[in-house]
Amino acid sequence: MSEEETWITAAKKNVSDFEPLYRRYHEKIFRFIYNRVSDEDLAYDTTSEVFLKAMLKIDKFKFKGLPFSSWLYRIAANTVKDLYKANKTRQIISADTPGLHLIAESISFEEKEEKEIHIQWLTESIADLPEEDIQLITMRFFEKRPFKEIGEILNLTETNAKVRLYRILDKMKKQSKHIHS
């Protein structure tokens, strides 16, 4: 049994034994949430909320192949969605320049000058995407997550996650040609 499985098993019996899991994943969950909400304090509060939910539902977690981390991220993603619905925060997309450049290259803006000109268009274009597409783009290009993990968090198969992302980029590419022609 792995170390983490031991912790989870112990936490199921006694919630105080959840602490090692809390310590291990606190920063990761915080950053996941912080990338999506406008306020730092709200991000800390929401992080605590996510762990509370996890502790309340730990007995339902089964070792069936979904990693514990992905299970936590799912709780975090749904919690953040609830914040948006409740208007507790504006939806934030935390992008980084290398990630934007990578997207630009994927839709064929390869030259440096092209990338710079079209970055603004790109950021607006991403913001216009449906929410789940934004999550795909954010997780892949800005958070550098592997497709398997993205699929687990969004409850997609790994292949579907890849195909969806590919279709998003393809659509953006067509839009870019149309706008800049």
Added chain:
Amino acid sequence: MKPYIITDRSSPTSEEIRKRQDFSKVVDSYQLTQSSLTLGKWLKWGGYLAGTCALVISSYFLLQSTEENPPVKKEISSISPDLPGQSTHTTQPRYAARDIAFTTYQIDSKTDVTINHPSGSTISIPAGCLVNASGETVSGSVEIHYREIMEPMGIFASGIPMHYDTLNETHHFESAGMIEIRAYQNGQSLSIKPEKTIHISMHSQDQRTLFNLYHLDDQNTRWDCQGKDIVTVATQGLTPIRDMASPMDITENQALTELDHQVQNARKLLAQCENSAPSPPKKAVKGKPKFNIEVDTSQFPEMKSYDHIVFQVADSEKNFDPNNAHTTWQNVSLERTSTPGIYKVIFSRPDRTISVLSEPVLSGIQFEAAQSRYEELFTEYNQKLLHRKREEEKAIEAYEKALAEQAHIIKEREETRRLAAKQVSQTRAEIKRTFSINQFGIYNCDHPRKSPQGCTLQATFKDTEGQPLQYAEVCLVDRKLNAVFVFNYTNFDRLSFDPASENMIWAVTAEGGLTYFGPDAFAEISRQNKSFTFVMTYAKENDLTMIDQWLADKPPL
């Protein structure tokens, strides 16, 4: 409200985040939630904790509907039909139709067990080494699920990640064999006791030691190096290939060299013979200037056979001065010219030297006698020539026969070695790669490789109807390697392959069907191409058989 993009946003440091950790507060909230649920009514609290709890309580009910043990969408490989349940913890297969099924073994966990897998691999499980989720040693019957993935189709179909990306490059794993092993009791997964190990002796077709042993982590995202496996090769009555006569040994063939010398000698003698052809006698022409000189027949053997030769001024001599005949010359010499039968006679004295193009002639009775003599000589010459030609032919025939025999021996030795190598590769128990494990999962004997080199293309794909095909990824298979090179949509513009190898591309459509681009079509791609549209064929049963045959026919390592 439209989302708001913030680029390169600053975020708290790890230290700052760590300082804000407060597990005790979360526990308090938990206990509060539990007690409020027990009371069956909502509680209101002021301040931060109240806000958190209220949100928690409302979210608790939301969690009931949205977080109920989130379903795991996983394709499960088929297992042997004699046992219920399915193996979990497997990766999602890329192509389910060819994903290698698990074999399930029932064992008694209280005794030492050695499982003999049909491939020749063995799994040695010590007694009492298996524990349940609570860390307790299990007893009674347990199920061991085991499968081996040894070749490219299995690797491809499994979907097990065999590549990893560094900053600028993708590396792919070439495999000497991969296994997946799990243990269960009553549907619950088991682990190996920390101080125990399970010993695996995996059959392989590759005895090279350049591979390391890797274990795939639980998230199926990272391969952890476990060190080196141990390779053993048992010949068991088979002649080791290294002990067989090598085709190259035959190059030092003395007999062949001697025969070659004989051919050269025969040719030399033939040339000499041809050069000694007798010259037909010429009749003197009345009225043409002639002179009599003594000929050294050892230097001019062609004149040896004729007596009383005189030299007549040749028609090609345009500068003959008859007055020279009245001159007393001190020296006379004779030289051949490039024209057969025409000689240069050189007359000299201290103050002058002249040369006259001349031809040896005979007159009268001498000519007739010389004519008879010539006929005899020519007959003799012809016989000699024929003899020399026959000797040369015999020598060449003997040499070519020996050469053909040698070529046959080389071919036989090459075939013997090929068959021996194939026999070794097909004999299951021959090569074993052994290692010990202390956790279940996927283990691979891997060697990282860069993407194939030689030709890089911007790739697009369409089907045989001309309809474009959209893939998330395609896999290149180089027949000489036990590796599957994955290219995804972000690097289709840099699809590379080794044009000196035999290659195929396999890809699974969104509907789960297999499409392929075959080796013959691959061979026709020009190295000068910068872009290429791959026309992919939907694979039917015959095509799968063809692919299997293509993989099986690969040259041995």
